[in-house]
Amino acid sequence: MPCWSMPTLRILLCSLSVVALANDVPQYVDGYPKVLITDKVSATFSARTDQAALLYWAVVAAGSQVPTADQVVDGDNGVTWAISTDTESTAANEDKYISAQSLTPGNSYVIYMVLRNYLDAYYGPIESLSFTTEANPSPPPVTPRPTASPTPSPTESPTKVSVEQGDSTTAPTSNTTETESMALSTQKVTGAWLICVLAGLQWVTDTLYVDVINKPLRYTIPKANLRRLAMTEHFDEQSITM
Numbered sequence: 001m002p003c004w005s006m007p008t009l010r011i012l013l014c015s016l017s018v019v020a021l022a023n024d025v026p027q028y029v030d031g032y033p034k035v036l037i038t039d040k041v042s043a044t045f046s047a048r049t050d051q052a053a054l055l056y057w058a059v060v061a062a063g064s065q066v067p068t069a070d071q072v073v074d075g076d077n078g079v080t081w082a083i084s085t086d087t088e089s090t091a092a093n094e095d096k097y098i099s100a101q102s103l104t105p106g107n108s109y110v111i112y113m114v115l116r117n118y119l120d121a122y123y124g125p126i127e128s129l130s131f132t133t134e135a136n137p138s139p140p141p142v143t144p145r146p147t148a149s150p151t152p153s154p155t156e157s158p159t160k161v162s163v164e165q166g167d168s169t170t171a172p173t174s175n176t177t178e179t180e181s182m183a184l185s186t187q188k189v190t191g192a193w194l195i196c197v198l199a200g201l202q203w204v205t206d207t208l209y210v211d212v213i214n215k216p217l218r219y220t221i222p223k224a225n226l227r228r229l230a231m232t233e234h235f236d237e238q239s240i241t242m
Contacts, residue, residue: 025124026053026115029093033113033129036097040105040134045098047113049090054116058082059100062108062130069126072114083109090115106135 026049033047047055056072058079071078075085083102090096103109110130116123 024051024117025122026051026090026117027124028115028127033098033127035129035131038131038133040136041101041103043100043103043109043111043131043133045100045111045129047088047090047096047098048093049096049115051092052118053090054118055088055090055096055098055113056085056116057088057098057111057113058085059103059109059111062110064110066128067112067126069114069123072112072126073116073123079112103133105133108132 029048029050032049033045036044036046038044043059045057049055056075058067058072058075060067060079060082064081067079067082072085075087076082079085084100086098088096088098098111100109100111108130109132110128113127113129114123
């Protein structure tokens with residue numbers, strides 16, 4: 001019979017298994033974890049592990065207290081100052097995406113992550129990533145409006161028109177238009193011409209009257225003037241020789 005009993009062998013095998021599991025802590029694949037994208041109020045990360053594992057994470061404001069691995073695993077109860085915490089399950093050599101929400105634009109943060117194997121007893125060292133959310137755009141500068149110049153009042157007095165004084169019989173008044181002035185000038189010229197015509201007719205009539213009375217048989221009067229002369233009381237149409 002061996003020197004050691006069966007119960008002792010079982011204890012030894014269990015001890016060796018515990019040591020093996022303790023050395024089998026999940027690890028990140030090279031290049032992971034990493035920040036994928038950030039916007040004003042959220043951020044997305046990617047993690048890849050060499051074996052299936054549980055991933056615990058917590059986001060805190062930059063410059064705040066650094067949590068321990070145990071606190072990160074405890075979530076909100078451990079990292080009481082955290083902005084967001086959660087737990088993810090990873091598969092071997094596959095990307096696992098993590099999304100942190102409820103962030104503030106233009107602020108800086110740190111995400112802390114811890115991996116554990118499925119025995120819930122062993123986890124690796126804490127990892128961290130720093131990032132900054134997008135800031136809100138600055139408002140465009142305000143350009144002052146130019147001061148408008150004062151507009152003239154619509155009730156200004158009308159423009160005065162001055163008229164030189166002259167002959168009151170020929171100068172039009174200040175309210176006479178150009179057309180009215182031309183009409184007045186035409187009437188004056190027509191009146192003067194008519195006076196001249198009448199004066200000429202009077203002279204011709206007087207001359208013919210005198211000449212015919214003095215020498216009734218020596219003149220032959222044109223037919224155009226015959227009827228006009230016959231209208232006088234001193235002239236007899238029948239005494240004229242045609």
